[in-house]
Amino acid sequence: MKANDKDTESLKASRPKTSAAGVPGVRHAIQYSLTQAGPLRTTLTLLNLNQTDGIDCPGCAWPDPAHRHRNEYCENGAKHVNDEATTRRVTRDFFAEHSVAELDSRSDLWLNQQGRLTEPMVKRPGATHYEPIGWDDALGLVAEHLRRLASPDEAMFYTSGRLSNEAAFLLQLFARSYGTNNLPDCSNMCHESSGSGLGETLGIGKGSVSLDDIHNADLVLVVGQNPGTNHPRMLSALEETKRNGGRVVAVNPLPEAGLIRFKNPQKPRGIVGKGTVIADQFLRIRPGGDLALFQMLNRLLLEAEDAAPGAVLDHDFIDAHTTGYHAFATHTRGVTWEHVLAATGLDRAEIEALHQQVLASRSIIVCWAMGLTQHRHGVPTIREIVSFLLLRGNIGRPGAGVCPVRGHSNVQGDRTMGIWERMPDAFLDLLGAEFGFDPPRAHGYDSVDGVRAMRDGRAKVFVGVAGNFVRAMSDSAVTEAALRSCALTVQISTKLNRSHTVCGETALILPTLGRSDRDVQEAGEQFVTVEDSMSEVHQSRGRLEPASPDLLSEVAIIGRLARLTLGEDNGVPWEDFERDYGLVRDRIARVVPGFETFNARVAAPGGFRLPNPVNDLVFPTPSGKAVFVPNALDWLEAPPGHLILQSLRSHDQWNTVPYAMDDRYRGIHGARRIVMVNPDDLADFGIDDGALVDLVSIWTDGSERRADGFRVVGYPAARGSAASYYPETNVLVPLDSVAEISNTPTSKGVIVRLEPRWDG
Numbered sequence: 005m006k007a008n009d010k011d012t013e014s015l016k017a018s019r020p021k022t023s024a025a026g027v028p029g030v031r032h033a034i035q036y037s038l039t040q041a042g043p044l045r046t047t048l049t050l051l052n053l054n055q056t057d058g059i060d061c062p063g064c065a066w067p068d069p070a071h072r073h074r075n076e077y078c079e080n081g082a083k084h085v086n087d088e089a090t091t092r093r094v095t096r097d098f099f100a101e102h103s104v105a106e107l108d109s110r111s112d113l114w115l116n117q118q119g120r121l122t123e124p125m126v127k128r129p130g131a132t133h134y135e136p137i138g139w140d141d142a143l144g145l146v147a148e149h150l151r152r153l154a155s156p157d158e159a160m161f162y163t164s165g166r167l168s169n170e171a172a173f174l175l176q177l178f179a180r181s182y183g184t185n186n187l188p189d190c191s192n193m194c195h196e197s198s199g200s201g202l203g204e205t206l207g208i209g210k211g212s213v214s215l216d217d218i219h220n221a222d223l224v225l226v227v228g229q230n231p232g233t234n235h236p237r238m239l240s241a242l243e244e245t246k247r248n249g250g251r252v253v254a255v256n257p258l259p260e261a262g263l264i265r266f267k268n269p270q271k272p273r274g275i276v277g278k279g280t281v282i283a284d285q286f287l288r289i290r291p292g293g294d295l296a297l298f299q300m301l302n303r304l305l306l307e308a309e310d311a312a313p314g315a316v317l318d319h320d321f322i323d324a325h326t327t328g329y330h331a332f333a334t335h336t337r338g339v340t341w342e343h344v345l346a347a348t349g350l351d352r353a354e355i356e357a358l359h360q361q362v363l364a365s366r367s368i369i370v371c372w373a374m375g376l377t378q379h380r381h382g383v384p385t386i387r388e389i390v391s392f393l394l395l396r397g398n399i400g401r402p403g404a405g406v407c408p409v410r411g412h413s414n415v416q417g418d419r420t421m422g423i424w425e426r427m428p429d430a431f432l433d434l435l436g437a438e439f440g441f442d443p444p445r446a447h448g449y450d451s452v453d454g455v456r457a458m459r460d461g462r463a464k465v466f467v468g469v470a471g472n473f474v475r476a477m478s479d480s481a482v483t484e485a486a487l488r489s490c491a492l493t494v495q496i497s498t499k500l501n502r503s504h505t506v507c508g509e510t511a512l513i514l515p516t517l518g519r520s521d522r523d524v525q526e527a528g529e530q531f532v533t534v535e536d537s538m539s540e541v542h543q544s545r546g547r548l549e550p551a552s553p554d555l556l557s558e559v560a561i562i563g564r565l566a567r568l569t570l571g572e573d574n575g576v577p578w579e580d581f582e583r584d585y586g587l588v589r590d591r592i593a594r595v596v597p598g599f600e601t602f603n604a605r606v607a608a609p610g611g612f613r614l615p616n617p618v619n620d621l622v623f624p625t626p627s628g629k630a631v632f633v634p635n636a637l638d639w640l641e642a643p644p645g646h647l648i649l650q651s652l653r654s655h656d657q658w659n660t661v662p663y664a665m666d667d668r669y670r671g672i673h674g675a676r677r678i679v680m681v682n683p684d685d686l687a688d689f690g691i692d693d694g695a696l697v698d699l700v701s702i703w704t705d706g707s708e709r710r711a712d713g714f715r716v717v718g719y720p721a722a723r724g725s726a727a728s729y730y731p732e733t734n735v736l737v738p739l740d741s742v743a744e745i746s747n748t749p750t751s752k753g754v755i756v757r758l759e760p761r762w763d764g
């Protein structure tokens with residue numbers, strides 16, 4: 005939303021819900037789908053969504069079960085796929101009618117609701133409007149800009165997790181053939197801390213568990229995550245855990261509906277019954293307190309072992325498969341209750357109760373999302389969780405392990421395909437050998453460094469393949485200015501978004517096929533492949549008539565751009581790749597470990613699971629062992645009169661895109677510029693529920709940032725915390741406020757005060 009949209013907001017707040025899904029979830033999914041796509045396309049998308057020969061849901065990266073229902077999707081998946089399948093169209097007449105400046109004054113919601121893009125458009129230098137341009141001219145213009153740059157490192161190629169494996173592999177091949185590793189992606193802003201922490205401790209930056217593990221765990225800790233809105237079918241898996249006798253503990257600053265009770269709409273008991281209680285224990289932790297919590301859990305495990313030697317820790321596992329235990333144990337024994345209680349805002353009894361559940365559980369899984377990763381100490385938090393699991397051998401056996409839950413459908417697969425500014429030499433060696441060139445070795449820009457480079461004039465061409473970079477990034481004002489300073493911005497997109505209105509001197513919109521669109525090339529109908537959060541690789545096949553005859557697939561756009569930029573004789577058969585995606589998969593099979601005989605294996609219904617060496621107790625770390633890392637205790641302290649603000653999504657939102665102004669589970673309707681605060685904190689501040697305030701963030705360098713015009717909503721959040729929607733609050737986070745090591749913006753740890761407005 006733009007700031008001026010606050011004038012159109014009309015907040016109605018009611019009590020937060022205490023259960024998720026059920027009949028209302030189905031009703032909302034169908035209602036939104038029908039308003040977007042109509043009955044025929046809605047029926048087609050929903051019957052094909054997440055079926056073995058159908059459309060992989062672009063809504064998130066939660067895996068599909070082995071045995072699928074006819075209706076294998078959630079409310080948000082249905083809304084998301086039909087948001088893409090919409091019958092609304094953005095045509096050349098639309099762009100003639102609306103100037104870029106006028107479009108920029110519109111809200112994110114309005115932009116998205118205009119429908120699917122239909123043909124390539126260009127905004128030329130000094131022009132006020134986009135105008136139509138043919139594909140050859142559009143791609144020629146990009147190639148010309150790229151060839152004119154003084155260095156390939158003046159270009160950057162951003163991707164979101166919508167990209168298929170095939171398109172991602174070709175994009176990184178093109179960028180590296182062109183001569184740069186500038187491949188920032190949306191993962192830089194979300195799970196980069198997970199990759200960094202897991203890579204250092206286990207040797208691989210991915211989750212280790214399968215759906216069966218979740219079903220059969222004795223204890224699942226869901227930390228800093230709201231699956232009811234962001235990965236709804238995870239609730240079905242947790243319901244199965246409960247039915248199998250396992251327990252679930254939720255650790256989160258807000259009591260989210262999906263973690264309280266789940267009414268599974270696929271089961272009669274979810275339709276007419278009370279549903280299933282999900283969390284056996286809920287710890288309402290202060291944002292950023294998770295590192296302290298796990299440090300204390302680890303200290304308590306060490307002390308329990310002292311009291312009953314050999315009965316608590318798995319010494320055989322520690323001795324055989326880990327390194328660093330003794331230094332870690334010495335450090336951990338020094339953790340104090342005083343610090344942990346201050347950091348977490350929890351009672352000692354709550355933490356001791358969780359410790360008892362841990363002691364009673366043979367197999368434990370820890371799941372997490374952005375609540376852990378978008379803090380300055382996100383990486384140490386992940387390392388501490390790994391140590392927690394290593395102490396009792398909860399890695400590499402059934403019902404146990406690490407589970408970072410990804411939000412974007414193929415963000416994990418894109419990284420596997422080489423979308424990373426720091427791919428290891430082993431990958432680059434194989435890529436170079438396969439295609440006969442020497443890939444650049446110098447690390448490229450991630451998302452934060454990319455904005456710095458554009459801001460400072462070191463990057464001049466931005467190519468965004470999917471996503472909405474300007475709204476996803478922190479420090480909105482700096483990011484917008486950075487993009488506007490580019491000579492050329494290119495967005496390969498399905499729908500209109502802010503990244504089309506905040507553009508460089510020359511700007512191109514290149515419309516592409518969506519996941520749900522049928523993709524027919526010379527060799528026939530094509531499918532693409534994706535990798536979910538649990539490393540399952542499978543097909544996705546679009547079923548709908550494309551939104552316009554003038555769309556190209558991402559594979560085609562990247563291949564044609566590569567030919568025009570690199571020349572016809574660059575040694576890569578781009579035309580063949582466009583004709584038949586199976587030929588791309590043949591090359592992936594020769595370059596990317598785990599993809600041997602890719603085409604044959606992905607032809608099987610449900611595809612295949614990539615090997616994770618951790619599950620065979622093989623740790624690809626320098627020592628060959630899993631690593632205990634002692635972490636300095638770090639937490640956020642808000643000065644008097646201040647709160648720790650986290651940004652989050654509403655239930656009617658997918659990443660940067662709001663579908664409506666409501667957040668049903670939290671009882672918020674008709675408004676997005678709201679801030680949820682504990683009523684006791686409001687009483688302390690003398691601020692009324694419903695008051696209009698500005699959010700003012702304060703930073704250690706003495707700077708302040710302001711997001712104006714937010715309605716206060718009294719909410720049962722952790723004391724000392726606040727929550728507000730992203731991307732409206734991105735403006736509060738300076739570009740340089742990033743997690744140690746991973747460089748992820750610290751969007752979950754913003755110290756703010758609420759300044760009442762005179763006009764409230």
Ligand code: SF4
Nearest residue numbers: 061063064078081237
């Ligand atoms: S859980 Fe995620 S992948 Fe599954 S249907 Fe819902 S949004 Fe789609």
